[in-house]
Amino acid sequence: xxxxxxxxxxxxxxxxxxxxxxxxxxxxxxxxxxxxxxxxxxxxxxxxxxxxxxxxxxxxxxxxxxxxxxxxxxxxxxxxxxxxxxxxxxxxxxxxxxxxxxxxxxxxxxxxxxxxxxxxxxxxxxxxxxxxxxxxxxxxxxxxxxxxxxxxxxxxxxxxxxxxxxxxxxxxxxxxxxxxxxxxxxxxxxxxxxxxxxxxxxxxxxxxxxxxxxxxxxxxxxxxxxxxxxxxxxxxxxxxxxxxxxxxxxxxx
Numbered sequence: 120x121x122x123x124x125x126x127x128x129x130x131x132x133x134x135x136x137x138x139x140x141x142x143x144x145x146x147x148x149x150x151x152x153x154x155x156x157x158x159x160x161x162x163x164x165x166x167x168x169x170x171x172x173x174x175x176x177x178x179x180x181x182x183x184x185x186x187x188x189x190x191x192x193x194x195x196x197x198x199x200x201x202x203x204x205x206x207x208x209x210x211x212x213x214x215x216x217x218x219x220x221x222x223x224x225x226x227x228x229x230x231x232x233x234x235x236x237x238x239x240x241x242x243x244x245x246x247x248x249x250x251x252x253x254x255x256x257x258x259x260x261x262x263x264x265x266x267x268x269x270x271x272x273x274x275x276x277x278x279x280x281x282x283x284x285x286x287x288x289x290x291x292x293x294x295x296x297x298x299x300x301x302x303x304x305x306x307x308x309x310x311x312x313x314x315x316x317x318x319x320x321x322x323x324x325x326x327x328x329x330x331x332x333x334x335x336x337x338x339x340x341x342x343x344x345x346x347x348x349x350x351x352x353x354x355x356x357x358x359x360x361x362x363x364x365x366x367x368x369x370x371x372x
Contacts, residue, residue: 121157123246124164124195131193136241137184138164138195141228142248145201146171148316150252154197155328156336164195165327169231171201172316173325175210180231181238183326188241200227257353261342266299273301297338 120140127138144150148170155168166187169175187194202210211227228245236243259267266289273287284306292298320332328336347354 120154120165120195120197121163124193127164127193127195127244128191134242135244136188136193137232137235137243138193139228139232139235139243139245140165140195140197140248141200141245142197143252144171144199146313146315147201148172148199148321149314151197151199152316152320152328152332153336153340156333156340158327162191165197166191166194167196167326168328169196169198169202170316170321170325171199171203172318172321173202174205175202176205177234177238179325181235183324184235184241185239188239194241196231198227198231202227256355257346259344260340261344262297262339264344269301273303277303297341 123138123140127135140154142150142154148168151168151170154165157163158165167180167183169180184194184196200211204210209227210230228247232243232245235241270287270289277285277287282303285303286306286309288302288304288309290300290302292300316332320329320335321327322329
């Protein structure tokens with residue numbers, strides 16, 4: 120968001136005024152909220168975040184976009200794929216469904232871009248981060264890496280000890296300094312269940328995160344953990360993928 124925003128800022132006087140980034144999350148705005156961590160000053164992007172927890176108001180959004188362009192020269196929006204209208208319908212409804220029967224989402228960025236262009240006439244660009252959101256290991260935080268390894272190890276330990284239908288989880292300790300531990304929980308308590316962004320994490324106008332949200336999220340991105348590079352490219356480890364004997368009977372999903 121920050122780097123794309125700098126690009127738009129560099130040419131907004133004569134070209135693009137609005138940039139829209141669509142992110143994953145379905146009904147939960149955690150990924151969208153994370154984009155707000157890069158905002159250190161009022162003029163920093165993102166200028167608007169559209170959360171699925173807040174009913175979409177075209178009128179309110181257009182007012183904010185117009186104000187941002189007037190004040191800063193451009194506007195960067197981060198839009199969750201799962202934003203809904205006040206009647207509950209997704210902005211990006213489609214006929215496709217996933218394994219749980221949920222509607223497949225996607226395509227909200229061009230819809231928002233079209234609304235802005237038709238109403239305000241601003242030149243725009245939009246992008247969908249999609250798989251890139253879970254593929255950028257080279258910029259993962261040290262905290263993220265430690266937790267990923269700990270969860271993976273815990274999963275193997277649970278399997279070797281004969282556990283079934285459980286998953287390892289991160290337990291955030293109630294300490295002043297960020298600390299955590301690994302626990303476990305029954306799959307029945309997490310499968311097909313969503314944890315939405317708390318209301319206290321969303322600003323009163325519904326378009327940005329609060330200081331309490333920033334305080335909660337910041338520890339998760341602390342520390343750098345760059346992988347080794349080879350010829351200018353991340354040198355990613357490749358698993359041997361040695362198979363073990365099958366235990367489960369054949370089944371269909």
